[in-house]
Amino acid sequence: MKALIGKWGEAEELFVRAIRVRPGGAPAYTFWSARLLAGGQPAAARRIAAAGLGRVEPTTRLWALIADSWEAEGQTAESLRARAAAGRMD
Numbered sequence: 001m002k003a004l005i006g007k008w009g010e011a012e013e014l015f016v017r018a019i020r021v022r023p024g025g026a027p028a029y030t031f032w033s034a035r036l037l038a039g040g041q042p043a044a045a046r047r048i049a050a051a052g053l054g055r056v057e058p059t060t061r062l063w064a065l066i067a068d069s070w071e072a073e074g075q076t077a078e079s080l081r082a083r084a085a086a087g088r089m090d
Contacts, residue, residue, distance in 0.1 A: 015028050015031065026057065026062060030059070033045045033048040033052065033065045034065060037069055042072040049062045063083070
């Protein structure tokens with residue numbers, strides 16, 4: 001992954017490929033969403049995390065990414081709802 005620093009297009013391609021190879025695996029959705037969030041794209045991060053929740057066994061990490069994406073946009077109420085959903089999984 002280090003070789004892809006600064007090469008977002010190539011990294012995104014690998015995330016898509018990873019999802020195609022293992023559509024039921026949460027890690028690709030998790031890492032892709034986290035990367036988008038870190039890159040200042042909270043809406044896109046939320047879209048990928050939500051897609052993961054719809055396609056794989058839900059994880060607290062995917063819910064946390066959704067919550068963090070709402071928080072990044074200043075949507076505290078939405079963030080709290082997502083955090084509550086994550087908490088119900090424990």
